[in-house]
Amino acid sequence: MAALVRGAVLFALAIGLMLPSAIAVAQNNAQHLGVASCSGSNCHGAAERPRGSYVPGNEYIIWSTRDKHRQAYTVLQGERAVRMARALGYPDAVNQKICLDCHADNVPQEQRGREFQISDGVGCEACHGGAQNWLGTHISGATHRDNLAAGLFPTEQPLARAEKCLSCHFGDSTKFVDHRLIGAGHPRLPFELDTFTSTEPAHYVVDRGYVERKGRVTDLQVWATGQAVALYRRMDALLDPRHGRRGMFPEFALFDCQGCHHPYDSLHAPLPTGTGLGPGTAKLNDANAVMLETAAARLAPGAAAAVNAHLAALQRTTEIDPAAMPREAQALRQVARSLANEAAIHEYSPAEIRALADSVIAVGSGPDEWRFAHAEQTTMALEAVVAQLRSSGQLDSRQDAAVKKALDDLFASFANEASFRSDNFAAALREFQRALHG
Ligand code: HEC
Numbered sequence: 001m002a003a004l005v006r007g008a009v010l011f012a013l014a015i016g017l018m019l020p021s022a023i024a025v026a027q028n029n030a031q032h033l034g035v036a037s038c039s040g041s042n043c044h045g046a047a048e049r050p051r052g053s054y055v056p057g058n059e060y061i062i063w064s065t066r067d068k069h070r071q072a073y074t075v076l077q078g079e080r081a082v083r084m085a086r087a088l089g090y091p092d093a094v095n096q097k098i099c100l101d102c103h104a105d106n107v108p109q110e111q112r113g114r115e116f117q118i119s120d121g122v123g124c125e126a127c128h129g130g131a132q133n134w135l136g137t138h139i140s141g142a143t144h145r146d147n148l149a150a151g152l153f154p155t156e157q158p159l160a161r162a163e164k165c166l167s168c169h170f171g172d173s174t175k176f177v178d179h180r181l182i183g184a185g186h187p188r189l190p191f192e193l194d195t196f197t198s199t200e201p202a203h204y205v206v207d208r209g210y211v212e213r214k215g216r217v218t219d220l221q222v223w224a225t226g227q228a229v230a231l232y233r234r235m236d237a238l239l240d241p242r243h244g245r246r247g248m249f250p251e252f253a254l255f256d257c258q259g260c261h262h263p264y265d266s267l268h269a270p271l272p273t274g275t276g277l278g279p280g281t282a283k284l285n286d287a288n289a290v291m292l293e294t295a296a297a298r299l300a301p302g303a304a305a306a307v308n309a310h311l312a313a314l315q316r317t318t319e320i321d322p323a324a325m326p327r328e329a330q331a332l333r334q335v336a337r338s339l340a341n342e343a344a345i346h347e348y349s350p351a352e353i354r355a356l357a358d359s360v361i362a363v364g365s366g367p368d369e370w371r372f373a374h375a376e377q378t379t380m381a382l383e384a385v386v387a388q389l390r391s392s393g394q395l396d397s398r399q400d401a402a403v404k405k406a407l408d409d410l411f412a413s414f415a416n417e418a419s420f421r422s423d424n425f426a427a428a429l430r431e432f433q434r435a436l437h438g
C-alpha cells in the first residue's frame, strides 16, 4: 500500500501535478525521529558548510535561534496561553491536543522515535515529513527524487508548501482557530506564503546547485499558489459543518474582523465596499479571493471572471438567499483549485510583473481600502513582487533602495489595527507605485 502511494506521488511529480491528499497519505505512517537527529554538527547544526555538502548546514542553527517555530511549544506555557486555556475551560494549554496540533509536531505516540521531543515545537519533521525512511538515503548522496520517494515532503513545490503551511496558518478539518479561540486571546492568523517563507526566516539558499537539484520557483508562483490554496481552504471551512457555523451564527472568524470590531459612533456614512452588499451587513473576509482574482487575470482570464462572479454571489448569500451559500462556496472552491495548478507554474514576464503590481495596488486603493485584511494582503503581494524583481535582477541599486523604503513605509502605515487609517495606507500605496515605476 505504502509503495503504491509513493508510486502515486512520484507519478504526480512526474506530470507536474501535486496531489496533496496523496502526499498526506505517504507521510502518514513514518516515524518522526526528532530535531536531535538532524542537528549534528556534520549535518544541519554546522557553523561552517560541511565538506562536500549541498546545503550550508546551518539550518538547525537558524531554526533554533531565529525561527518562531522553535518556541511554538514554549508559548503554550506562557501567560497568554494559560489565560486563554482558563477562558476556554481547559486546565492548561500545553497538554491540549487542540493547541499541540499546531504548536508542535503532534504525531501519535507510536510514530515518535527515541529522540523525538514534543517540546521541540514545530520541528524539522513538522514540515519536512517523518524522517524514518529518508534519513538514511538523504545522507548517502541519493537524489532529491529518491528522497521524495522515501517520504521527504516536497516543501520546494509551491502547492505542497502552501498545503503544509496553511494546515496550521489557516487550519483544516481537524484544527482551526475559530472566533471562540480568538475571543479567548488567540492572535488572528494573517498569512501570505511568499512573505512568510522569507520571514520564517528562510534557512536555505537558492544558488545554482539548488536550482539544479530542485528547479526554479519564483516568488509570484509561490504567492499566487498560496492565495489559491488559502481560498479553497477558506471555502472548505465555510462548508465544514464543524467550522462553518456555531449556534445561530455563522463562524465569525471567516468574516472581516473590522466589519464588526470598529467604533460605530465615528461613522458618518456606511463604509463603501466592492462587495455589492448593503449597509450594516457583515462581509466575509475575501482578501485571498480578490488577490487570486488579480493573479487569475494573467493566468486564465475566464477564471478571473468566475472568481469575481462567484465571490459576489457568495457575499450576497450573507444578506439574501443563504441557501445558495454551499453552491457558491463550492463553485469558488473549484475555481481556486483549478487555478492553483496554473499558479504554480506560470512564468511572469517583466511587463506582467509590473502590471500585476498595478492591479494589486488598484485593489488596495479601491472601495474596500478601509478593510485591514485587504491592506495586509495588498502589501504582502507587493513584497512578493519586489522579491521577484530583485531576484531576477530587474531593480538597479537606486530603484532597489527606493522600493525597499516605500515598502517599509507601506507596512508601517498599518502597523496597528486600532489606528489603521485607509487614507494613510492609500497615500503610502501611491508612494510605492511611484517608486516602482520610477
Ligand atoms: C490552526 C492552528 C492553531 C491552533 C489550533 C492553535 N494555534 Fe496558537 N498560533 C497558531 C499560529 C499559526 C500562530 C502564529 C500567528 C502569527 O503570528 O502569524 C499562533 C500563535 C499563538 C500565540 C501567540 C504566540 C506569540 O509568539 O506571541 C499563542 C499564545 C497561541 N497561539 C496559543 C494557542 C493556544 C493556547 C491554543 C489552543 C487553545 C492554540 N494556540 C491553538 C496556530 C494555531
Ligand code: HEC
Pocket (backbone or CB within 6 Å): 035, 038, 044, 054, 055, 059, 060, 061, 063, 064, 069, 122, 123, 124, 125, 126, 127, 128, 154, 155, 156, 157, 161, 197, 200, 203, 204, 205, 210, 213, 214
Ligand atoms: C515551517 C516549516 C519548516 C521547518 C520547521 C523546517 N523547514 Fe527546512 N525548509 C522549509 C522550506 C519551505 C524550505 C525551502 C524549500 C525547499 O528547498 O524544500 C526548507 C529548506 C530546507 C533545506 C534546504 C535544502 C536545499 O535543498 O538546499 C534544508 C537542509 C532544511 N530545510 C533543513 C531543515 C532542518 C534541519 C530543520 C529543523 C532544524 C528544518 N529544515 C525545519 C520549511 C521548514
Ligand code: HEC
Pocket (backbone or CB within 6 Å): 068, 069, 071, 072, 073, 075, 101, 102, 103, 104, 105, 122, 126, 127, 155, 161, 164, 165, 166, 167, 168, 169, 193, 196, 197, 198, 199, 200
Ligand atoms: C505544525 C504547524 C505549523 C506549520 C506546518 C507551519 N507553521 Fe508557521 N507557525 C506555527 C505556529 C504555532 C507559529 C507561532 C509560533 C510562536 O509565535 O510561538 C508559527 C509562526 C510562523 C511565523 C512567524 C510569524 C510571526 O508573527 O512572527 C512564520 C513567518 C511562519 N510561521 C511561517 C511558516 C511557513 C512559511 C510555513 C510552511 C513552510 C509554516 N510556517 C508552517 C505553526 C506552523
Ligand code: HEC
Pocket (backbone or CB within 6 Å): 179, 182, 183, 184, 185, 187, 188, 252, 253, 254, 255, 256, 257, 258, 259, 260, 261, 282
Ligand atoms: C459578525 C461580527 C464579528 C466578527 C466578524 C468578528 N467578531 Fe470578534 N466579537 C464579536 C462579538 C459579538 C464578540 C463578543 C463581544 C462580547 O463578549 O461582548 C467578539 C469578541 C471578540 C474578542 C474578545 C474581546 C472582546 O472584544 O470581547 C476578540 C479578541 C475578537 N472578537 C476578535 C475578532 C477577530 C480577530 C475577528 C476576525 C478574525 C473577529 N473578532 C470577527 C463579533 C465579531
